[in-house]
Structure formats: C-alpha cells, structure tokens
Amino acid sequence: MTDPLFGKLALVGIGHIGASIALAARRGGVVGEIAISTRSPATLARAEELGLGDVYFADAADAVRGADLVIVCVPVGASGDVAKAIGPHLKAGAIVSDVGSVKVSVVKAMAPHLPSAVHFIPGHPLAGTEHSGPDAGLVDLFQNRWCVLTPAETADPAAVEKLMAFWRALGANVEAMSAEHHDLVLAITSHLPHLIAYNIVGTASDLESGIRSEVLKFSASGFRDFTRIAASDPTMWRDVFLNNKEAVLEMLGRFNEDLATLTRAIRNGDGDTLFDLFTRTRAIRRSIVAIGQDTSAPDFGRRDHTKPDQAKT
Numbered sequence: 001m002t003d004p005l006f007g008k009l010a011l012v013g014i015g016h017i018g019a020s021i022a023l024a025a026r027r028g029g030v031v032g033e034i035a036i037s038t039r040s041p042a043t044l045a046r047a048e049e050l051g052l053g054d055v056y057f058a059d060a061a062d063a064v065r066g067a068d069l070v071i072v073c074v075p076v077g078a079s080g081d082v083a084k085a086i087g088p089h090l091k092a093g094a095i096v097s098d099v100g101s102v103k104v105s106v107v108k109a110m111a112p113h114l115p116s117a118v119h120f121i122p123g124h125p126l127a128g129t130e131h132s133g134p135d136a137g138l139v140d141l142f143q144n145r146w147c148v149l150t151p152a153e154t155a156d157p158a159a160v161e162k163l164m165a166f167w168r169a170l171g172a173n174v175e176a177m178s179a180e181h182h183d184l185v186l187a188i189t190s191h192l193p194h195l196i197a198y199n200i201v202g203t204a205s206d207l208e209s210g211i212r213s214e215v216l217k218f219s220a221s222g223f224r225d226f227t228r229i230a231a232s233d234p235t236m237w238r239d240v241f242l243n244n245k246e247a248v249l250e251m252l253g254r255f256n257e258d259l260a261t262l263t264r265a266i267r268n269g270d271g272d273t274l275f276d277l278f279t280r281t282r283a284i285r286r287s288i289v290a291i292g293q294d295t296s297a298p299d300f301g302r303r304d305h306t307k308p309d310q311a312k313t
C-alpha cells in the first residue's frame, strides 16, 4: 500500500460535494485522516452516521487544525465567512482549496482571510447532480470528469501539482486556467442552462391551471429533463447567479439575441434557419458523446434517491 498523498484532509461543508470527496478519498487511500465540520449540527450528526470522516467538529477552526489539505465545500456566498473563521488556525504550508462553482468572487472573498504561509489554490469539480446534503455523496462522482483549478500566477507549482494529483486520485481529469476564464466558460456551459431550466419550469407552473395539469401529466420527455436541473439546490444556485453576475449577463445577452433570431425564423416561416441550427447542434451533441463527455449517461444522474434532501443542511 502506498503512502497517502496528504496526512490529514479537512472538509468544511459536508453536502453533496464534500461527502463525495470524503467517500472517494477514503476508498482510494488518498488521505490518512478525514476531519469534517459543517454549519448545521444535524448535518454533522448525519455525516457521522454515514461514517464519512474520522473526526467531527462543530467548529471549523478545530477541524482545520493540523490539516495538510483543507477543502471548503459550502455555497459560494458562504466561502468568505468560512475563510475568516479558519484563517488563523491553518497550518503553515497547508493547501487550502474549495469546490465553488464560481471562482473570481470566491478568490476575492477568501484570499484576504488566508495567511501567506498557506497555499491557496481554488478548484471546481465539474461534476454534480440536483441532489444535496451528505446522503447525496457518491463515491464515483468525479470519475472521468473534469476538475478545474484556478491557481494565481504566483502559486507554488509543487503545491498545484500536489492538488492535481489529489483530484486525479479521485478519478478526475485536471486542468488549470484563470479564474476569469473559468467564470466565462461556466456561465455558458453550466450557469445559463440552469437559469433556462429554472425559467421554463417556472413558466410552465405559472400557466392557467387547465394547461398546467396537462404539462405535468405529459412531462415524460424534454420537459422532464428540465425539471431535473430545476430541482437543484436553491441556495447554491442563488449564490452562483449573485456571484457570477457579469459573465452570466454577457452570455444571457448573446442567448437573447439568438433567441430573437429563432423567434423571427418561426414567425417568417424561415425553415432553412431552423434546419441549419438544428443540424449544427445535433453534430455538437454527437461529438460530445463521442469523446465520452455525455453527462446524462452515468447512473448517478438518474439515481432514485429515496431520502428527501435536507431542507437546511
């Protein structure tokens, strides 16, 4: 058996992503010990019942003490407060990272509270589902998925490489880019699709009651896929949109222009415009599936969770 990459891992926040990291790190023998802290006592107790860690603390400061790797796994709007709480208790030389879906605002919120003696390397695994809480942890969540790191140009290359090795050991493919670039790319590939799903399900539920019941009755196909995405955690996604405002508004502007083109094509009976776009988008889907990035394929996305998500984790 090889030595673990990190002696002690501390996870602050133990919902869907924190629990998945704990399960995958434990299975791979990637860390020696796992310390867990989270805001809600009920969630901490549930994490302990599930055996996600070795030691559990109500106070994040106690969890991070002596940790070689600290990963903050909370909604992005809470990351600044967490950094403030743990900053004075971090071990010199520790790597501090996060999993937030937005990067520029998280760096701005966390960096001022972290001592210069630690390596702050923000991260974002591009994997997840609509479920939340510690019961939604999935040991294979990161298998063959991307994890993006956004180290500052001044970051220690050895620390960056070590964090990359951690994510590879969890099954992920890793790439580094700037926080700004990350936020622009994710605005179109993840944030806008969620906004569209929330919007279409909201529009359908606002229809007059007669049509609404038909929508629910016949939602076996396309609409049903949107309802899965629109069931995603409200706190997490509120924070994403409030914290990636500029990039989302930029992509939303382009989206609205393209939608206006399609609206005109339908009104004018312009079949060529519709056919050309649909041909192009079909090719894009086929190329994504061909390179193994079909996000709808893994079983975990369709898992029938029998336990309801916790309302406030």
Ligand SMILES: NC(=O)c1ccc[n+]([C@@H]2O[C@H](COP(=O)([O-])OP(=O)(O)OC[C@H]3O[C@@H](n4cnc5c(N)ncnc54)[C@H](O)[C@@H]3O)[C@@H](O)[C@H]2O)c1
Pocket: 012, 013, 014, 015, 016, 017, 018, 037, 038, 039, 040, 043, 073, 074, 075, 076, 078, 081, 082, 099, 100, 101, 102, 124, 125, 126, 127, 128, 129, 130, 131, 132, 133, 134, 233, 236, 240, 312, 313
């Ligand atoms: N769900 C996804 O698909 C997904 C994928 C990749 C990254 N992310 C990012 O990962 C992070 C966590 O998301 P999740 O899906 O695990 O959410 P979750 O709701 O399942 O878990 C959030 C955890 O954070 C804790 N928490 C909330 N506020 C806190 C605070 N102030 N201090 C300490 N703990 C606090 C909660 O107790 C809970 O344990 C978010 O930043 C999200 O953007 C989510």
Ligand SMILES: O=C(O)C(=O)C[C@]1(C(=O)O)C=C[C@@H](O)C=C1
Pocket: 100, 101, 125, 126, 127, 128, 129, 130, 189, 190, 191, 229, 232, 295, 301
């Ligand atoms: O498949 C889903 O349910 C997801 O929403 C996962 C997804 C995504 O948009 O791809 C959501 C947000 C994260 O930041 C990363 C992954």
